[in-house]
Amino acid sequence: MKTMLDSMDAARIIGYFKGKNILITGSTGFLGKILVEKILRVQPDVNKMYLLVRGIDAPSAKQRVQQEVIGTELLGLLREKHGNGFQRFIEEKVVALAGDIKYDNLGLEVSRLEELAKEIDIIVNIAATTNFYERYDVSLDVNVMGVKHLCQFAKQCAKLKMLMHVSTAYVSGDREGMLLEKPIMPGESLREGAFLDVDAELRLVRNVKKELNATNDAHKTELNASDSLEAHQTERKAMKELGLQRARHFGWSNTYVFTKAMGEVLLGQLRGDIPVVIMRPSIITSVRADPLPGWMQGTRTIDTLIIGYAKQNLSCFLADLDLVMDVIPGDMVVNAMMAAMVAHSEERGTQVVYHSTSSLRNPATYNVLYESGRRHFTENPRVGKNGEVIPTSEMYFFNTIARFHLYMILTYKLPLEILHLVNLLLCGIFSRLYNDLNRKYKFVMHLVDVYGPFAFFKGCFDDMNLERLRLTMTMKTQEDQMFNFDPKTIDWDDYFYRIHIPGVLKYLCK
Numbered sequence: 001m002k003t004m005l006d007s008m009d010a011a012r013i014i015g016y017f018k019g020k021n022i023l024i025t026g027s028t029g030f031l032g033k034i035l036v037e038k039i040l041r042v043q044p045d046v047n048k049m050y051l052l053v054r055g056i057d058a059p060s061a062k063q064r065v066q067q068e069v070i071g072t073e074l075l076g077l078l079r080e081k082h083g084n085g086f087q088r089f090i091e092e093k094v095v096a097l098a099g100d101i102k103y104d105n106l107g108l109e110v111s112r113l114e115e116l117a118k119e120i121d122i123i124v125n126i127a128a129t130t131n132f133y134e135r136y137d138v139s140l141d142v143n144v145m146g147v148k149h150l151c152q153f154a155k156q157c158a159k160l161k162m163l164m165h166v167s168t169a170y171v172s173g174d175r176e177g178m179l180l181e182k183p184i185m186p187g188e189s190l191r192e193g194a195f196l197d198v199d200a201e202l203r204l205v206r207n208v209k210k211e212l213n214a215t216n217d218a219h220k221t222e223l224n225a226s227d228s229l230e231a232h233q234t235e236r237k238a239m240k241e242l243g244l245q246r247a248r249h250f251g252w253s254n255t256y257v258f259t260k261a262m263g264e265v266l267l268g269q270l271r272g273d274i275p276v277v278i279m280r281p282s283i284i285t286s287v288r289a290d291p292l293p294g295w296m297q298g299t300r301t302i303d304t305l306i307i308g309y310a311k312q313n314l315s316c317f318l319a320d321l322d323l324v325m326d327v328i329p330g331d332m333v334v335n336a337m338m339a340a341m342v343a344h345s346e347e348r349g350t351q352v353v354y355h356s357t358s359s360l361r362n363p364a365t366y367n368v369l370y371e372s373g374r375r376h377f378t379e380n381p382r383v384g385k386n387g388e389v390i391p392t393s394e395m396y397f398f399n400t401i402a403r404f405h406l407y408m409i410l411t412y413k414l415p416l417e418i419l420h421l422v423n424l425l426l427c428g429i430f431s432r433l434y435n436d437l438n439r440k441y442k443f444v445m446h447l448v449d450v451y452g453p454f455a456f457f458k459g460c461f462d463d464m465n466l467e468r469l470r471l472t473m474t475m476k477t478q479e480d481q482m483f484n485f486d487p488k489t490i491d492w493d494d495y496f497y498r499i500h501i502p503g504v505l506k507y508l509c510k
Helices: 010-016 030-042 058-070 073-093 110-119 136-154 198-218 225-249 255-270 301-310 330-344 366-379 401-425 431-455 464-471 492-507
Strands: 021-025 048-053 094-098 122-125 162-166 177-179 276-281 283-285 316-318 327-329 351-356 396-398 459-461
Touching: 010 030, 010 330, 021 030, 030 048, 030 058, 030 073, 030 330, 048 058, 058 073, 058 094, 073 094, 110 136, 122 136, 122 330, 136 162, 136 198, 136 225, 136 255, 162 255, 162 330, 198 225, 198 255, 225 255, 255 276, 276 330, 283 301, 283 330, 301 366, 301 431, 301 492, 316 401, 316 431, 327 330, 330 351, 330 464, 351 464, 366 492, 396 401, 401 431
Parallel strands: 021 048, 021 122, 048 094, 122 162, 162 276, 177 459, 276 351, 283 327, 316 396
Antiparallel strands: none
16 A cells, blocks of 8 residues: 555546446445445546446346336436436436346346447445355355456456455454454464465355255155255255355354455455455444445444334344444445555555544444434334334343343243143234244344344454545545445434434335
8 A cells, every 4th residue: 555645535536437437236235326426426527327236137237227216216416417307317327237246247248348348447346245144155256256256357458447346344353442444365264273275265165065966866766845855945944054154164253254254365366456445444444434424235234223222122132332333434435445446556566455434533332322222212202103202211232142042941942842732732812923923033133042142242443544645635525424434423322313213114114
């Protein structure tokens, strides 16, 4: 990375995207939509934005972009700005491509790929499967092989100035202390003595699937439709368990962060002299400033707590309220991405890692979120189906797993077992009550299993590289504020209370 970055302001960032051809993967996701909207709004003279989306053909890809990107509330400001000419503007600027990064040539015709290779100036890879417990084969296809296929395409692009790859700060694993903005080296893993070989992992998945298919083929003559479904479910379960097992073998807590780490390794190995920026956000939260404060899509880690609390499904959880939860609003991540693209454009051979995080500059504890939530629901109580006010109850937090499990057994599991027996003796009279309580119990246990590691995360993400980029930013005009990505400017209590929690309730709790 250069020791001195050139000074940056809104005019320079906006000017950079003029006339550019940009390929974006993952445009139908939360971050992808924010980026597409922002570039179209601030730089109407962008040449073309090619959005690679899964679809059987061009019309289905176009329809998907229209429904999932263009037609969303997020583009309201842009719609107002262009009025009746909005759709025509979109037709001129946005091109939907039916493809998939998990395939060679991105799932595109060779002739189409060759045309694109002559035009593309910038590639932004946001596509990922973010399910913590995704099938291992699916995660490897998207989060690892997808990176390989994009690198292969990038090397064919004659005018390519930048490859922006969005990863996650949690590729650092569950380690404590300061976590640096540095690339992951080939073979590196989080467990001492374990050598991570990406090719060996790909071979392992192929072999396991071959064995599973061989077992199914041996019984093929006996298979009927329900057996076939069972075989599919067996493979799905085996692949999910394999992903988790391999992740934990190498020191990562789940399949998502493990495969994202492997994707970064592959990018480092295959990039050649392509200018690469890796952006690692922490937990991404709702839009803070523009274009639509509070807007969000998809339930994030902390939002599950808000939803559970709002619906009164959640009376207790596993968390140390004094610990820092590293969160960052989605629009700030996009602002950082755009500034970084400009800063490192055409720097041949460069690979820079940025943490778009808050734990070092402006840490927010779980307690700030909880108190903001309690204040919000006290002042804006929920109303039941019959119009009655639902009182806001306290939530209990356990700061050790042992205490939590003991509480759950004594308070829920034992009474549930007793209720189950009584229900059987009384011919199912309490079936509805039992099923309801059992569902709530399983919901809480699932949440703890999935999000428990985050509740006790004690790492702190260093963001010295991003701070260096921030220091080049001049914030003299209102326009410059449009590209703010400084977490120090966030009042967390105000943000959660006034923007994020109302956003969760509006967009996720429909």
